Amino acid sequence: MFKNVAELINLAEVNEKKISEVMIEQEMEVTGRTREDITSQMEKNLHVMKAAVERGISEKVRSVSGLTGGDAVLLQDYINRGNYLSSETVLDAVSKAVATNEVNAAMGMICATPTAGSAGVVPGVLFGMTKRLKPTDEQMVRYLFVAGAFGFVVANNASISGAAGGCQAEVGSATGMAAAALVELAGGTPRQSAEAMAIALKNMLGLVCDPVAGLVEVPCVKRNAIGASIAVVAADMALAGITSRIPCDEVIDAMYKIGQTMPEALRETGQGGLAATKTGRELEAKIYGESQKRK
Amino acid sequence: MKYRTVFDIIGPIMIGPSSSHTAGAARIGKVARTLFAEKPDQANIYFYGSFAKTYRGHATDVAIVGGILDFETSDERITEALTIAKDQNIEVNFFEEEAIAEHPNTAKIILSKGNHKLELVGISIGGGKIEITELNGFALKLSGNHPAILVVHNDRYGVIAGVSHVLAKYEINIGHMEVSRKERGKEALMVIEVDQNVENPLLVELEKLPNIMNVTKIHD
Numbered sequence: 001m002f003k004n005v006a007e008l009i010n011l012a013e014v015n016e017k018k019i020s021e022v023m024i025e026q027e028m029e030v031t032g033r034t035r036e037d038i039t040s041q042m043e044k045n046l047h048v049m050k051a052a053v054e055r056g057i058s059e060k061v062r063s064v065s066g067l068t069g070g071d072a073v074l075l076q077d078y079i080n081r082g083n084y085l086s087s088e089t090v091l092d093a094v095s096k097a098v099a100t101n102e103v104n105a106a107m108g109m110i111c112a113t114p115t116a117g118s119a120g121v122v123p124g125v126l127f128g129m130t131k132r133l134k135p136t137d138e139q140m141v142r143y144l145f146v147a148g149a150f151g152f153v154v155a156n157n158a159s160i161s162g163a164a165g166g167c168q169a170e171v172g173s174a175t176g177m178a179a180a181a182l183v184e185l186a187g188g189t190p191r192q193s194a195e196a197m198a199i200a201l202k203n204m205l206g207l208v209c210d211p212v213a214g215l216v217e218v219p220c221v222k223r224n225a226i227g228a229s230i231a232v233v234a235a236d237m238a239l240a241g242i243t244s245r246i247p248c249d250e251v252i253d254a255m256y257k258i259g260q261t262m263p264e265a266l267r268e269t270g271q272g273g274l275a276a277t278k279t280g281r282e283l284e285a286k287i288y289g290e291s292q293k294r295k
Numbered sequence: 296m297k298y299r300t301v302f303d304i305i306g307p308i309m310i311g312p313s314s315s316h317t318a319g320a321a322r323i324g325k326v327a328r329t330l331f332a333e334k335p336d337q338a339n340i341y342f343y344g345s346f347a348k349t350y351r352g353h354a355t356d357v358a359i360v361g362g363i364l365d366f367e368t369s370d371e372r373i374t375e376a377l378t379i380a381k382d383q384n385i386e387v388n389f390f391e392e393e394a395i396a397e398h399p400n401t402a403k404i405i406l407s408k409g410n411h412k413l414e415l416v417g418i419s420i421g422g423g424k425i426e427i428t429e430l431n432g433f434a435l436k437l438s439g440n441h442p443a444i445l446v447v448h449n450d451r452y453g454v455i456a457g458v459s460h461v462l463a464k465y466e467i468n469i470g471h472m473e474v475s476r477k478e479r480g481k482e483a484l485m486v487i488e489v490d491q492n493v494e495n496p497l498l499v500e501l502e503k504l505p506n507i508m509n510v511t512k513i514h515d
Contacts, residue, residue: 041306042301044308048308107354110309110311111309112305112306112423114305115313115315115421115423116311116312116317117312122305145305148301148305151304155297155298155421159421161315161422163344163400163421164399164421214345214348214352215312216311216352217312268399270348270349288351
């Protein structure tokens with residue numbers, strides 16, 4: 001069982017295997033399940049992700065609070081007009097990350113990657129790449145195993161909970177996972193995956209969890225959006241041959257320690273940061289005034 | 296290691312909006328229902344830490360009741376859980392606790408029906424993963440991810456040997472086991488996580504052993 005990124009990369013390099021393969025084989029060993037059983041469960045996850053993305057980019061979903069919804073559609077319309085500044089791939093990834101989180105906020109069905117609040121980045125980047133890389137279904141499933149392998153290391157050595165480690169532990173982890181997975185999908189090496197993860201996660205360090213009214217909406221949806229863009233750029237940087245001066249495992253460790261020293265008000269309590277702004281408080285008062293009626 | 300499988304990271308498939316505050320809450324509720332083994336008349340739910348501060352926004356209340364109704368995290372009926380509970384004549388009460396719990400996402404559930412009562416404390420540790428930390432006053436650590444056998448017994452020598460002997464006879468392998476007691480020589484709880492689901496004859500045989508008071512199981 002690999003305990004950190006260094007061991008994961010080593011297993012892949014020594015055995016000349018992809019990271020997705022190392023993850024699948026470990027899963028078989030730990031659970032005693034067959035390869036078919038494991039990959040078909042991951043396919044189910046992929047289908048749920050696809051359905052959420054499709055719903056979010058075609059339907060102007062609205063959350064119960066009314067705080068979020070409809071932005072994925074706005075971005076798709078903007079892409080279709082063709083007059084954008086970044087790139088179609090990046091914007092498509094961003095819009096599909098947003099789509100997933102908007103469906104999540106509307107109490108729709110999603111697949112947590114690694115959590116529900118950060119569920120947009122990993123599928124957003126994947127489905128944003130389908131036009132550019134034209135992956136097969138098998139490659140898409142493998143992308144998820146790579147994301148899972150890196151998330152597995154973060155979850156066991158640091159945290160994937162906003163309440164324990166801030167947003168860096170959720171959207172930060174998801175961004176690193178997506179960057180690493182995209183490298184394998186694009187044909188990069190296991191080592192480049194680790195570099196992409198390190199580069200992406202470094203840029204998420206310190207990110208606090210400060211949701212307005214405690215809801216997984218503001219700023220979560222837009223953090224997933226920008227997380228997706230960072231993941232794509234970090235993968236490009238790693239594929240260009242750029243390496244992280246600080247090894248991936250040490251970046252994960254830094255993230256853990258930053259989370260431990262983060263004040264409680266900034267760890268998913270809805271008490272600090274954006275939640276505590278004038279507008280954040282006004283929205284909170286408005287929402288809870290309304291939600292009381294539910295009882 | 297806390298996380299053992301890739302599906303703890305990519306998954307669960309769930310109704311939003313929060314894996315820890317919605318899916319995790321539903322799972323804690325479902326373990327409580329499984330252990331209670333019947334529909335309760337009353338469910339009192341106590342929220343601590345982040346759960347207490349944000350449960351309305353994350354639909355933690357709705358989800359935990361969904362779990363108590365025996366719904367999976369991906370069951371769309373979760374969104375209607377409060378109404379369904381009412382229709383089934385289950386009285387549900389929520390309490391926001393000020394006390395600081397060890398973990399920020401902590402919930403206590405007390406289910407009752409007549410004299411039958413169950414008290415359980417669960418924590419949601421991230422990504423939908425949970426741990427049960429207390430059951431009827433006993434400290435324990437139970438993930439709910441593996442089949443498990445819970446044995447309430449008198450704290451006497453030979454009881455554990457008796458139980459493991461029966462398990463061996465049925466060729467059941469123990470993956471994780473712990474014993475907890477409130478006081479020496481009094482009531483104790485054995486939590487045995489096993490590799491496969493167990494059948495009723497085994498539970499009946501365990502209950503017939505000396506000093507065993509109650510046996511329940513959790514399935515996959």
